[in-house]
Amino acid sequence: MPAKSVQESALLPLSRCEEIFEAALAAGHAAGVRDLEALIGASTYALTRFANNTIHQNVADRTGSLSIRALIDGRTARASTNRLDREGIQRVVDQAIAITRLQAPDPELLPLAAAAEYAEPNRYFARTAAVTPDQRAKAVREAIGAMEARRQTAAGIYSTGESALAILNSNGVSAYHAETMAQFSITSLAKDSSGWAKRTACDAEDLNPLELALTAARKAADSAAPHEIAPGRYTVVLEPAAVLDLVGQLFGDFGATALSDERSFLTGRIGEKLFGDNIDISDDFGHALQAGMPFDGEGVPRERVALVTKGVVRNVVYSRQAAKQAGVKPTGHGFPLPNEFGEAPMNIVIAGGETPVEEMIASIERGILVTRLWYIREVDPYQKIMTGMTRDGTFLIEGGRVVHGLKNFRFNQNLIELLSNVEALSPVVRGSGEEAFDMVVPAMKVRDFNFTEVTRF
Amino acid sequence: MKEIAQNALDAAVRRGISYGDVRLEETEERLVSTKNGKIGNVSISVSLGLGIRVLDRGSWGFAATDDLSTAGIEAAAALAVEVARASALAKKSDVVLAPEPKHEAAWTSPVRIDPFSIPVDQNLALLFSIDAELRRNPGVTLAEASLVFTRHRQILASSSGSLIDQTRYTTGAGFAAHSFRDGEIQKRSYPNSFGGQHQLKGYELLEELHLLENAPRIAEEAVALHSADQCPEGRFDLILDSSQLGLQIHESVGHPIELDRVLGTEANYAGMSFLTLDKLNHLQYGSEIVNVVCDARIEHGPGLGTFAFDDEGVAAQSTDIIRDGRFVGYMTSRETASAVQQERSNGTMRADGWSRIPLIRMTNVSLKPGQQTLDEVFGADHAIYMETNKSWSIDDKRYNFQFGCEIGWEIRNGKRTRMLKNPSYSGISTEFWNSCAAISGPEHWTLWGTPNCGKGQPEQVMGTGHGASPSRFRKIKVGSAYAG
Incomplete structure (x- = not known):
């Protein structure tokens, strides 16, 4: 059950969720089905998008959803709708029951999760839920003004919103979480260079759009007239967004189901020292810089899990089904059932160090500073080789300082090697990129990073 | 309703x-x-x-x-x-x-x-x-x-x-x-x-x-x-099956011709395009046998990009994109058509459901079938044939790409010989299309569906169609994904 201090969203209070679930249960009982689980959600989302120093897209939406899972004699299936009136509820329950009954029983399917208590970090800020189109437009106008003053062109977004999600089941689970979100992202375009900065926070007050605009503008200015150098292995400084977008590609493999499917690079490697002594990674939903709900897709409380300790892979996360098969306790990382993937850690924290980025740069005789990475895809699932491009601010470091911008590289990098070659870590931030979900990450100094080609800009 | x-x-x-x-x-x-x-x-x-x-x-x-x-x-x-x-x-x-x-x-x-x-x-x-x-x-x-x-x-x-x-x-x-x-x-x-x-x-x-x-x-x-042997590194004639070629079209032709990217409105996320406005009707995008259309009409086939009207009510059309190797057309909207002196949008605005605003999106962007038989396409002294996409990546202006495929074969004197694992190839979009040496005919042409194309903020996922037939390209860089 939710903690007493749980913060509710007026969009979808817990009492409304309970009403909807009561109606669903009644519809289920009428059809002779007692075991039901409901995921009930609502959100508002607004985004102001700008480019060429003008707002060109400005949108707002409001959505609700009800997803019903029926469980009948070892069979289960899910039906979802956004019609939350009585007729919509009746229909979705009937559909879930109908498609469940068409299956053969699975003797290993577990009963519904049992009631539990949840921690409730405060991630709902009324002032963020109340941000208006005007407020976003004014912040955007100020950021654009900073770019125009530097004869640069701005493109980006400022978005705000709130969401609420409840999981209720006929076995007593009553889990509820509401949170707000604000995000500002900006790209600065100069004649032959660009820069970028992004931040996401639950509280819009934690964003400083003008400061992000100035960071992006400085990167664009500093990378003007980029030089081309030969690809090869270089010592790099990966800023936090580059770390999270690249290293973030590992964590889908840290689930027990991925291991039992033998599709994880950790197959046969649990307990091995795969990475350097300075690599510690946990999944910690309660970390002060994290966001997200304190329970998983079945309503199991999330637990902190130490995934990697001093370079040794110690643990993976477990859904209820995977935990039962392994004879361990579920960690609260399962996806809503039914699904093929099982579970994954969603609140990654990579422990940082004490070396600021400036100090990393000062320690490098010849290397490359990387702002962000782009279009990262898996080349080899077991060696964990990833390919992708640098983007929006790639710089040559010589003699301990940044000397000029570089044309962008393609990399083909083995991530196991990467995390074995980390020479320094910065203090952590809440990193935000485009290729992986937000994480708490440091910047990293990494030797022998493998750039294989150079593009035209 | x-x-x-x-x-x-x-x-x-x-x-x-x-x-x-x-x-x-x-x-x-x-x-x-x-x-x-x-x-x-x-x-x-x-x-x-x-x-x-x-x-x-x-x-x-x-x-x-x-x-x-x-x-x-x-x-x-x-x-x-x-x-x-x-x-x-x-x-x-x-x-x-x-x-x-x-x-x-x-x-x-x-x-x-x-x-x-x-x-x-x-x-x-x-x-x-x-x-x-x-x-x-x-x-x-x-x-x-x-x-x-x-x-x-x-x-x-x-x-x-x-x-x-x-x-x-x-x-x-x-x-x-x-x-x-x-x-x-x-x-x-x-x-x-x-x-x-x-x-x-x-x-x-x-x-x-x-x-x-x-x-x-x-x-x-x-x-x-x-x-199987590891795919070798080097420059080889490359033959692609139609599904991999479909994704190659998607990434190195379909996205660059989106006029909103060209005009900068995707700069913060999906990126821009090397196809700046000065290149229209001037750039030799591919060899003379390369012809690409953007076609949303049912006559083109049952693609994920087939419809009667786009999401701002413009009737489905067919637009030449590459004609005899020359770049001749962008995908446009009612707002952007005038930027390329079009009097009418060519009907490519699509939204990912009711809660999203329409954007310029690929409809069916297809390579027209060629004149060669399959034997002629495979008729190389020495080539690598690759099938079924495994990894895909391209820079934010759509120049440099790298693709990996699930399986490859070495071709000797027109015949499949040894199987190759972990095949990959890379290049620059226009260099790649200009190296196109053979395209097989309509009997080998398939209209593939790509269900997972991402673009826009908030991100919208769209299904697009790409018709292609097996084709051969000269002296392509192969194997660099595993290099170094």
């Missing part, structure tokens, strides 16, 4: 806007999948809502809601106008739309067998039989099979008088065999990666794909890859 859409349009127009359109949409989806002899997923979903797009004070506003009560619609209309007026705080010029005739039409995509008429247990029986066939091979460690069906009805009403009722059915089906052995994971998919083939069809697509018949071969190939 038409009455609700009209009421929403009236609510916006009453607020004094200069233009407005409403899309009321209902999407129904069914997903069924199996994994290693068990159900992976059985789920259905329905979503109904509307999006109101308005032009006021020369700027766009958009609001979407699933509250279809009178109060909900009025609130969404008011918010759309409020958002447009806020947009006007940071505008440089007024949005001007290219004219489009008013359309009053109803259209349903051709379907022989309604996929929703087939019971879930019948879907599962098919998938379990494929699953069993794959796992009959003891080297297969993970077998996955899936089906996905959608029915999407849209009512579009605009203040210029259009009222369009469109329904599209899509079906997708495919399977994959994974094999883990000695520290190596290999995978084969059929008929393509990304969940297989996806088309604007009903259940009849499954009859055409011969899924079960191909399962033993796919399982065998997945296991055999462990014993």
Whole structure:
């Protein structure tokens, strides 16, 4: 059950969720089905998008959803709708029951999760839920003004919103979480260079759009007239967004189901020292810089899990089904059932160090500073080789300082090697990129990073 | 539904806007999948809502809601106008739309067998039989099979008088065999990666794909890859199967020709394009045998990009993109058409459902069939043939790309010889297309569906179509994904 201090969203209070679930249960009982689980959600989302120093897209939406899972004699299936009136509820329950009954029983399917208590970090800020189109437009106008003053062109977004999600089941689970979100992202375009900065926070007050605009503008200015150098292995400084977008590609493999499917690079490697002594990674939903709900897709409380300790892979996360098969306790990382993937850690924290980025740069005789990475895809699932491009601010470091911008590289990098070659870590931030979900990450100094080609800009 | 859409349009127009359109949409989806002899997923979903797009004070506003009560619609209309007026705080010029005739039409995509008429247990029986066939091979460690069906009805009403009722059915089906052995994971998919083939069809697509018949071969190939030689590094003549070539078209032609990217409105996320406006009608994009069209008409085929009208009510069209190797056309919208001196949008605005605003998106961007026979395409002294995409990546202006495929073969004197594992190739888009030496004919041409194209902020996922036939390219860089 939710903690007493749980913060509710007026969009979808817990009492409304309970009403909807009561109606669903009644519809289920009428059809002779007692075991039901409901995921009930609502959100508002607004985004102001700008480019060429003008707002060109400005949108707002409001959505609700009800997803019903029926469980009948070892069979289960899910039906979802956004019609939350009585007729919509009746229909979705009937559909879930109908498609469940068409299956053969699975003797290993577990009963519904049992009631539990949840921690409730405060991630709902009324002032963020109340941000208006005007407020976003004014912040955007100020950021654009900073770019125009530097004869640069701005493109980006400022978005705000709130969401609420409840999981209720006929076995007593009553889990509820509401949170707000604000995000500002900006790209600065100069004649032959660009820069970028992004931040996401639950509280819009934690964003400083003008400061992000100035960071992006400085990167664009500093990378003007980029030089081309030969690809090869270089010592790099990966800023936090580059770390999270690249290293973030590992964590889908840290689930027990991925291991039992033998599709994880950790197959046969649990307990091995795969990475350097300075690599510690946990999944910690309660970390002060994290966001997200304190329970998983079945309503199991999330637990902190130490995934990697001093370079040794110690643990993976477990859904209820995977935990039962392994004879361990579920960690609260399962996806809503039914699904093929099982579970994954969603609140990654990579422990940082004490070396600021400036100090990393000062320690490098010849290397490359990387702002962000782009279009990262898996080349080899077991060696964990990833390919992708640098983007929006790639710089040559010589003699301990940044000397000029570089044309962008393609990399083909083995991530196991990467995390074995980390020479320094910065203090952590809440990193935000485009290729992986937000994480708490440091910047990293990494030797022998493998750039294989150079593009035209 | 038409009455609700009209009421929403009236609510916006009453607020004094200069233009407005409403899309009321209902999407129904069914997903069924199996994994290693068990159900992976059985789920259905329905979503109904509307999006109101308005032009006021020369700027766009958009609001979407699933509250279809009178109060909900009025609130969404008011918010759309409020958002447009806020947009006007940071505008440089007024949005001007290219004219489009008013359309009053109803259209349903051709379907022989309604996929929703087939019971879930019948879907599962098919998938379990494929699953069993794959796992009959003891080297297969993970077998996955899936089906996905959608029915999407849209009512579009605009203040210029259009009222369009469109329904599209899509079906997708495919399977994959994974094999883990000695520290190596290999995978084969059929008929393509990304969940297989996806088309604007009903259940009849499954009859055409011969899924079960191909399962033993796919399982065998997945296991055999462990014993195959590593794909060599170097420059080789490269032959691509039509599905991989479809994705090559998507990434290195389809995205660069999106005019919104060219004009900078995607700079913060999806990126821009090397196809700056000065290149139109001048750039030699490919060799003289390369002809690419962007075609949303049903005459082009049942693609994921086939429709009667786009999401701002412009009729489906066919546009030449590359003619005899020369770059001759972009994909445009009513707002951007004038930037390339077009009097009319070529109809490529599409939205990921009722809650999203339409953007310029690929429809069916296809390489026209060539003149060569398959023997002529494979008729190289020495080449590498690659099949089925495994990894894909391209820079944010769409110059430098790298693709990996699931399987390759060395070609000697026109014949397949040894199997190659982990094949990959890379290059620069225009250099690649200019190296095109042979394109096989229409009998080998397939219109592939790419169901997972991402673009926009908030990100929108769109299905696109890409027709291609097996083709050969000269002296392409091969194998660099594993280099260094």
